[in-house]
Amino acid sequence: MSQSLPSGAPARARRAARLALVCALGAVVALVAGVGAGGLLILVVGVVGSALTGMGTWWALSRRGTVRVVGALLMVAAPVAILVIYARADVWLTALVAIALWVAAVVCGRSALRTVRKPQGMQAAAGSRPQHPVLIMNPKSGGGKVGRFGLVKKAEALGARVVLLDTAVKTDVAAIARQAVAEGADLLGVAGGDGTQARVAEVAAEHDLPFLVVSAGTRNHFAMDLGLDREDPARCLDALTDGEELRIDLGIVGGHTFVNTASFGIYAEIVQRPDYRDAKADTALNALPDLLLGYAGHPLDVVTDDTRLESQQALLVSNNPYDAPEPMTLGGRRSRLDLGVLGLVGIRVTNAAQAADVALLGARAAGLHELTSHQIVIRSDTESLPVGVDGEALTMPAPVTCSIRPGALRVLVPRLRPAAPVASPPMDWREVFTLAFSRPRPGQAAA
Structure with a gap:
């Protein structure tokens, strides 16, 4: 359910909302009246083509033999047919104008909503520099990122003790983490995949210790959502000297974190x-x-x-x-x-x-x-x-x-994180419409 918009929205928010409605209306007008029946053709062909693409994808995935081949062909042919029909009917200009106007409408609408509902990210608190950090590193993770980026030497130069996993044998990383805690570690960290991150994070949460994520995995989904640099995992180590803490949640499935x-x-x-x-x-x-x-x-x-x-x-x-x-x-x-x-x-x-x-x-x-x-x-x-x-x-x-x-896990992250995500408000055309025709508060300048 949408939250009520604040009364007396800023003038720039009302202007952006009105511009969004104008652009949306312009996209509709371009399709319906731009070139006679051309606008209707764009809509019909686009809808039918998308539906056929979905059907072809289903057959390609759910069937075998001839039906799978037909589905794969349809999955490719339907988008191509859309382009060919647009070209032969000479409705490219109309389609491009309509798309451009609709994109502008969405951009303006989101801008208006962001003005009245500021995006919110995870709140960070000041973090203290760990004295005895222990980092567990998988040398094979991410195609060898640990060695390629010199993570061991860089971490040790910052005062961390590095435990390099032997990938030739099956290793219980949670046991390694618990042993490190018993020996006085005041921070646990992982340079490896998300599965390894989760097992060590569980131990860090048990002992209320800060946890350091080094984006040395293949996809690094967890690092991405923390706003960490996935292209250069060495930058994650900056948290050891200039870091701040995030309190985040942990999921539990059947007793596993x-x-x-x-x-x-x-x-x-x-x-x-x-x-x-x-x-x-x-x-x-x-x-x-x-x-x-x-x-x-x-x-x-x-x-x-x-x-x-x-x-x-x-x-x-x-x-x-x-x-x-x-x-x-x-x-x-x-x-x-x-x-x-x-x-x-x-x-x-x-x-x-x-x-x-x-x-x-x-x-x-x-x-x-x-x-x-x-x-x-x-x-x-x-x-x-x-x-x-x-x-x-x-x-x-x-x-x-x-x-x-x-809030089970304390994550130590670099203070400077250009990729730190923020939650933008969802696009809601009803709210944009309400905002566009809202009135300023008494004494507030009109749009």
Whole structure:
């Protein structure tokens, strides 16, 4: 539910809102009246093409043999056909004008909303310089970033003790972290993947010690959401000498801590397969038809604080909600890690029509659900469920309960973080309309 807008909004916010409405109206006029029937053609072709792309994608993923080939061809041919039809009908100019006006409308609308609702990021507190920091580093993580960026020498030069993992043997990083605490460590840190980050973060939270994230993994989702530099992991070490602390939440799934996500259903089933690590794409394509059409895998029922979802095919439970989750990738970015709630994205698509619905409507599609909850329980008709926890394959007894520990982890980050995320208000055209026609407070200059 939208919050009420403050009365007496600044003049610049009202002007931006009015400009947004003018641009939106201009986009509609350009389509409807710009070149006669050309505007209608743009809309119809765009909608039909998007629907066919969604259907083709579904067939390419959920079928085998000839149907898969036809789906793949349709997935590619539909967007190409849109471009060809636009070119032959000579409606390029109309399409470009309409798109440009609509983009301008959205930009102006967001600007107006940001003016009256300032974006909020995670609140940082002054951090003290650790005297006995211990950093655990995986030399193979991220294709060898530890060695490539000279992280060991740089960390030791800043007074940290580095524990370099032996990747030839299976290592319990949580045990290493606990041993470091027993020996007097006043900070724990990890240069490695998100799964390793989560295990050491759990130990840091247990002892209320600050935790340092070094973006030496492959994707570094956790580092990204903290605003850390993912291109140069050595810059994360600046926190040791010029840092500040964030209090963030930790997710719990079946007793395991996660910093990013716990996934259930299709993706979790695929990563369990023994050949997934060596041939990810081939394994996924071979497994998807059975999983999507219900010949294998298990439908998931979900119970949250106030909602129940039935027969979901894929679920993503996140430590705080993503700002704009993408249906097909279940990803995005979290601007806040301190809201004290889990995010949930659920997908149920069983035929080409539903796939087209998701392609056209995105988060508003009937087959896609986005919500937040303090606790999420996943049930199924099986005794155990495969779970992908921060990208690692686990199996847990059903039902599986996910919860959140608000403010459980102290994260030490560099004071200067140009990539630090902020939560911008969602685009809401009703609020933009209200703001555009709001009146200034008595004594306030009119727009």
